[in-house]
Structures are given as C-alpha cells and as structure tokens.
Amino acid sequence: MDPLILGAGPGGCAAAIVLAQGGAAPVLIDRAAQVDDPLCGGFLSWQTLRSLSELGVPVLQLGGHRVHRLRLFSRTRQVSVPLPHPATGLSRHALDQALRHRALELGARLEVDVIRSVEGDRLIGRSRDWRSSAIFLASGKHDVRGERRPRRDADPALGLRLRLPFDQQVSQRVSGSIELHLFHGGYAGIVMQEGGSLNICLALKKSLLASAGSEPQVLVERLAQAYPAFADRLAAGWEDHRVETIGSVPYGWIAQSTRTGLFRLGDQAAVIPSLAGEGNSIALASGMMAARYWLAGGAEAAPAYQRAFARRAKRPVMLARAARAIAERDALADWGVTLARLLPFVVNTTMELTRIDVRKQSGPGALQRLSL
Template sequence: MDICILGAGPGGAIAALHLAKAGHRCLLLDRAAFPRDKICGDALSGKVLSELRHLGGPLTERLAEAGRGAASWGITFAAPSGQLLRVPFKKAADIAHARPDGYVLPRLTFDNLLVEEVRRQPLIELRENCEVARTERGGLGWRLLDKQGGLLAECRLLLVANGAQSSFVRQVVGRELEPAAHCAGVRAYYRGVAGLDPQHFVELHFLPELLPGYLWIFPLADGGANVGLGMLSQDVAKKRLNLRQRLEELVATHPSLQARFAQAERLGPVRGWGLPLGSRRRPLSGEGYLLLGDAASLIDPFSGEGISHAMVSGRHAADWAGRALATSNVSAGFLAGYDAAVYRRLGQELRLSTAMQRLLRWPQLFNFIANRAVANPTLAETLSAMFLDIDLRARLKQPGFYLRLLFGRGK
C-alpha cells in the first residue's frame, strides 16, 4: 500500500476522503469501532463547515440533517468581571432563511458521519478495532506492527492522525508533552441547565480562577448541554488541581452558575483529556510521514478549536501525499511543503490566538477589552472569528484594522 493513515477521526477521515476523490487508494486504521464516543466540547465551527465544502459531495447536507435542532447562531463571552458579550453570527432577521455557521453535535454522531462516508468509498480500506502498537522503518518504508509484533501493513507514506496521545509522535518523532503549550480539559453532559440561549449560543466563561482557561456551556439539540473546562497543564500542576472536582465545585457554588445548575442533572461521569496547543510552530512532517490534527499539536490556544484544524491538515496532507506519490519523493525536504501549506492557512490565526491566551493572564485587561467590545463590532467580530470561517489573515494585513480594533465603534 502506498498510503496508510493512522486514526479515523476528522483529520484522518478527511484525508482519506480527499485522497479517494483524487483517485488514490489508502488504508485507514483505527483502534476503535465506529460509532464511538470522543471526549470533546462537541462544537463544530464555521471552519468545519468550510472544510466540508472544500471536500464537496453530500456531507454538508448530511450534517445539516444530523444536526437538525443543534444549530448554533452565536457566542456569549463572560469576562472575568462578569460582563457578558453576546456576539451573533448573523443578524436576527437573517436566521430564518440562513444556513447555520456552526453546530453543537456530539462527536459520536459527527465522527460516525465521516466514517460512514469513508465506508462508501471503494478506494479506502477501513480497518476498525486495529491497534498499531509500533511503527518501524523497513520494507516499503514503514512497517505497522501489532502488540505481538505481527505485521499489520506496510506503506511508503504514513499519515499520522491518531490524536494527542499518539505513540508515533512520542516514540518516533520524539516529541514530549510541553506543559506550557498543553491544555488539560474535562467535560460532562448535563440536562436541566437553566438559561440556555434559545438560539443555541455557545457560552465561554472566563472565570478568574481558571485563567487563562475557561469554562464552557454548549447547548445540545435535546435540551441538554456539554459542560466543561480547560486550563493549561502547567497551571493545573502548579495549583495542584483536580479538574473533575473543580468543575463540580464551580457549577454548584459559583455565583454566576449556581442557580443555573440547581436543578440540573449530570448524565454520566466527568471525563478528561489532553489538548496539545498550536502555541508555537513545530515540524509537521519528516521522512515518509505527515502529522495531522492533534498529533501535530494544532489546537487553537484561545478557543480550544481542534476539529476544523484537523480537517485543514487532512486536506493538505492528502494534497501533499498525492504530490509525493506523483514524484516518488517522500523525503523530509519534499514533505516540508506540507508544513508550509498548513501554516499558511492556520499560522496567523494560531499566533493571534496565542496572544489572546496570554492576554488572559491579566484579567483587568481582558475586562477592558470585553467592555470595549460591547460597543466595538470590529473587536466583537474578532473574538468570534476563531469559531467561524472569517479569514483573519486578510484583516491582519490591513493597518486600519488595528485602529478599528482598538478604538473604532464601526466596522
């Protein structure tokens, strides 16, 4: 096999679908069987919808059908001071006939939607319940081995999309967890949370005790909510926090949350996971391999957005995999073109998000910005742009944008 993909989440599945669309065969392996749950905030941003449009085909419509009732029409930011900033994605008059700019859809449903499309493609061989325990160079290029050392597959080019805990990234790339560029997150499902927005605005609560992290409340179609919090791993360690316990304490006792959760019921346990952040530029490729999504540490440092970035990397990985096969060149030097392509799309947004995350170290400054954003549409839109497909790169190149950002009242 020329191309193998580790992980059938959004990054791996989108890469496989783009490869099939271009006429390339690939082998897609995942240790789970779908449908399977994935710990996540479950928010699908406008960037996710944009990537589905890049792919083409019926997935956009299937998502709209699966997400019926789960459309999200905006974001509510709660500053450390308690100041609320409600930022709609569309004017109220446009909502009745407009397409949503985002959804809140459990990953069990969304990931399975992608995998079902994978199953329809004859050029993609999907192997579920298939755990790759070790990879080594040899044969065609890479040998994929199971726990007993048995050969699962060989390939010339390996696309690594098996998540934040990827053994390939640890063992082969040699990348260790960086607490200053890594977020620890926990989430639980609740029903009966009071005060959920009727237009399913997602809520980000920048509580002083969590900065530079935040607590989120994302409304679901069934009236429930995905509730969780994330903090930098270095801060969790420094403060010796138990995040599961902290989430339970906050929803039960915090003045802005207590009444809303008084009659709420938690459904199932509080579950945790790690998020490697794109706080700095790292190599995304090497001799015969490309890193995608969380395995590439591409999560947005401010918003925690990871799904769309995985899909962006999957699209570019498929492109560069095709180029590598066409030129019979899987060298590290050639594949570095993939790194450049991904960072052209995401680099400036990741830098802006990193700066905004650092700003959260100064609550008074964030409070000032939140207060200004109430009367400054440019600033409010910039905060929401990380959840939409607004191309910030074009704005960042315009000197006038920064004046409007700081002082302007109009657009």
C-alpha cells in the first residue's frame, strides 16, 4: 500500500519528498486544498535552510528576510549577538507552498479530507476511510483522536501571533535580526518576513492570558505598557489586526516510542520551545529521517525510527526547555541577558546545541545501528 501522510506541512512534505525520491508513491492528506498561513514557524534557522536545500526547495528565491543577529530584551536590559550562520524570516504560507509544490512535482499525491481519528492502519476521514500499513502522523500541534499526546501541565503554554504590514520605523529597528523579548510568564519572537511584514509570535502561560480576561489584545497592550522595547515594535494601528491564538502546546514533549506502522513527525514527535527557533527544522528532520527508515525497513521500522529520533531530539529540546525557564522569569531573564553580553560565545554554543541534523543518517546500515 502507498504510505499515507496526515498533514501537508513541513514534516509531512519532507517525508513525501524523500519517499518519492526513493520510488514510493506517498499520499498527502490535508484538510485544505490551498496552503494556509499557520501560526507558528516564521523563522528558518541555518539548519532549516540546509535541510531545505537537501530537499531541493529553493527557499532563498522566495523573498524571505535575511537574518544575521539575535537580539535579546528583558525588562531592563538588551544585547545583540551575531548568529552562528545566516538565517531567514519567511512566512509559513510561502514555506509550506514551496514544500508542497516540490512534493507534488516528484510524484506525491494530495488528497483533501478532514481526518477525525486514527484507528490502527486506518485514517477515519469525513469523506472516506484511508488505509495503509504505514501512516506518517504530521498533524503539527493539533492532535488526532486515537493518537493524542499526553497533557500534564497544570498551566499549559499558549501561542499567539500578530502579523503587521511594513512600517518604515519598525523596519529600521528590526531589520536583519531575530528578536526575543522576554517577559514574566512568556516571551515574544519578532522577525521580518517577505515584503517587509512583521511576524510577532508569543509563547506564554495560560494563566498570563487569563489575567488579561483571556483577551489577546488586552494582553498585548499590557505587555507593551510594561516592556518599552516590545512597544516600539508595535506600529501605529496594530490594534486593527487580529491576534491569532493556538492553545495547549506541550513544550518539551518527546515521543519515545510508537507502534509498528505509525511514524510521528514534527510536533507529533518532539515539541521544542519556540524561542529556540528550531520547530521547522525538527519537522523537516523528522520527516526526512522517518522516510529513510520506511524506505530501508518498511512499516516495521517505525519503532526503531521513533527511538532514534527521540535520541536526536533530546538534547536540543532539553536545552531549549532550560532556556525557556530562564526567559519566563524577569529576574532570571535580566541575568541571562547580562550573561549573553559578557559571554556571547555561551549564546552561540547554546544556539548550535539546540539544532538537529539527520543528514548523516540514512540507509539500511544506519537503520540497523540506530535500532540497537
């Protein structure tokens, strides 16, 4: 049977590309025929760019904004540190569209359906049931009935996103940088994207949003009042733009195992805190690695893949969790920004250690070694 891939985002399309290159005929199943603009993932790290190049996706031709520096802001302090390698700000719409195009041109097939549940080797859809011995679960942050991830956090993380059009003054402040604004209970990542638009993504505790009456715009206004540097990134009239939300993000979760035939990809495999800027890279890496395992060992290779990927993801995810714990407390954030100013190599080392690279892993030999 043809492999089924649930979700045509970065992880699912990466798997489809590698499978098609290996002679398979993968079927991508997505709820939308047209590419949307998902909330998370507007920053492409240097490792992400390497993976996209390997997949044959001409990402540098898509008009993204080149990024060379990391700027950190706490309540009272700030620092600017060069990135180890250039990165890019690019919307998920542009990225997902390019990945989907690449997968389809190589022979993958796209089917539109809303999958309600996973039952063994079947995907139960709104329009029909789908069956395969190999299912690649690439549904991102959205769980599917039958294969839900555990939720144990009493105060779970939420994601918010505000997209603003080009503004000359804000552009001068942000250009060439990925910014992290650290505040008590969360942080905001800010980067320019194609056309000079500004992407503002916030990761925060549910209790912080609740303290603002569960009103995202009220929360953004309060943060702007408390953190002047963050306020400087909000162009006049930002209140006229919708603040999008996504709930209950299990940062730090890693799938340690799976059953035969089920390959977990992207956020279904490992959820790295977003301040690391490596979510897209983990999605691509997991899709590429899972596809190689299937090509080498078929559906039976799923458990070996999941164990191997969990080992690869452990260090980046744990380091990002530690960084998140520092970022979400004002006093610790001030200390962290001071340390970054005094010892910038610590920041660069941390950035390098939170990357994940699976380029060296492929083929039956690697499958045999990593399954031990």
